Amino acid sequence: MVLNMQPMRTDSTIPRIVICGNLEFASAECESLFKGVAEVLVMNSLSSADLIEGMQPGGRYEGAVGILRQWNGFSHMQRAFIEALPSSVKYISSxxxxxxxxxxxACKEKGIIVAHTPGVGNDATAVTALYLIISALRRFSVAERQLRAGLFDASRVTQGRRDPTVRTLAILGLGGIGLRLAELVHAFPMRVVYHNRRPFVGAPEWCEYYGPGRLDEMLAMADVLSVHVPLRKDTVGLVDEAMIRKLKKGAVLINTARGKVVDEEAMIRALEDEHLSAVGLDVFPDEPTVNPRLLELPNATLLPHLGSISSDAQKLMEVRGLTNLRDLVLGLNVADLVPECR
Incomplete structure (x- = not known):
């Protein structure tokens, strides 16, 4: 998955940037964006140690001012890695x-500005959540497994299969992805309720707001709870045993956010004792490892964290990330800085 590309320029008077990961769709755009702006170096390894070594005096990446973290590149850039970066690195575009x-x-302490690409994958991720809702309610993934095993008749059992029409979808954390999902399910129609700390500006009137004092009320009415909150220190385990048990018996839990937002053990217990009728998961706490107990549960629809992985979304994401890095190098205003760096 590594793209081997020679530097676009060797003019030492312009800055250097390093792309960590394979540009699958935007190589031409990359060349156009950085022509005359920066020398682009693409790693021939996905080892963070190789990058740090290459940034030492005399190394291939010496003097690089910016890094693009492609989704198929380094999975993590933790404190030890950030602290090992040379002082020349000023920008990370993820x-x-x-x-x-x-x-x-660690980035802030080292004076490194970080940008990301919010909103680009909203549609792709919302479509993934929609698939998980439909599959969990209609038990399509169970039927497919049975069909592939030659059990045609068994795959056609009606019991336990429900339509999404007129059911209630509760969205925990209405933002760009949650709003797009709400628009998609409104066509069935499903009733849409949501919980944020405050009402979401721009939400249509048919998205019913349940604030901090009404979370329990929302959970009790939900046929489906879809999780769309970011992973932060205060959201680890947010969907815990107490929250899951406040859902009506037979509810469905969907997670396309981050695995650690949901207490996995509490979720599995609720599946095993049938408090939850099904789950649809695109994310897991210890990716790429998936809890083997989930693999054994027929009422779990599982995907390998591919919510925003479509060719359309990935090209948009690559172009946006490259543009952010170009603008950072040029000293221009970048709207996509992470909140902590604004």
């Missing part, structure tokens, strides 16, 4: 809305 894989505190 592809994807979530940036919990980067130690922002």
């Amino acid at each position: 592809l994807g809305a979530g940036y919990d894989m980067i130690d922002i505190d």
Whole structure:
């Protein structure tokens, strides 16, 4: 998955930037964006140690001022990595809305500005959540597994299969992805209720707001709870045993946010004792490892964290991330700075 590309320029008077990961769709745009702006170096390894070594005096990446973290590049940029970066590095542009894989505190201490690409994958991720809702309610993933095993008749059992129409979808954390999901399910129609700390500006009137004092009321009415909150210190385990048990018996839990937002053990217990009728998961606490107990549960629809992985979304993301890095190098205003760096 590594793109081997020679530097676009060797003019030592312009800055250097390093792309960590393979540009799958925006190589031409990269060349156009950085022509005359920066020398682009693409790593021939996905080892963070190789990058640090290459940034030493005389190394291939010596003097680089910026890094693009492609989604298929380094999975994490934690404190030890950030602290090992040379002082020349001033910018990190990360592809994807979530940036919990980067130690922002360490970046701030070192004077590194971090940008991300919020909103680009909203549609793709919302479509993934929609698939998980439909599959969990209609048990399509169970039927497919049975069909592939030659059990055609068994795959057609009606019991336990429900339509989304007229059911209630509760969205925990209405933002760009949650709003797009609300628009998609409104076509069935599903009733849409949501919980934020404050009402979401621009939410249509048919998205019913349940504030901090009404969370329990919202949970009790939910046929489906879809999680869309970012992973922060205060959201680890947010969807815990207490929250799950406040859902009506037979509810469905969907997570396309981050695995650690949900207490996995509490969720599995609720699946096993049938408080939850099904789950649809695109994310897991210890990716790429998936809890083997989930693999054994027929009422769990599981995807390998591919919410925003479509060719359309990935090209938009690559172009946006490259543009952010170009603008940072040029000293221009960048709207996509992570909140902690604004």
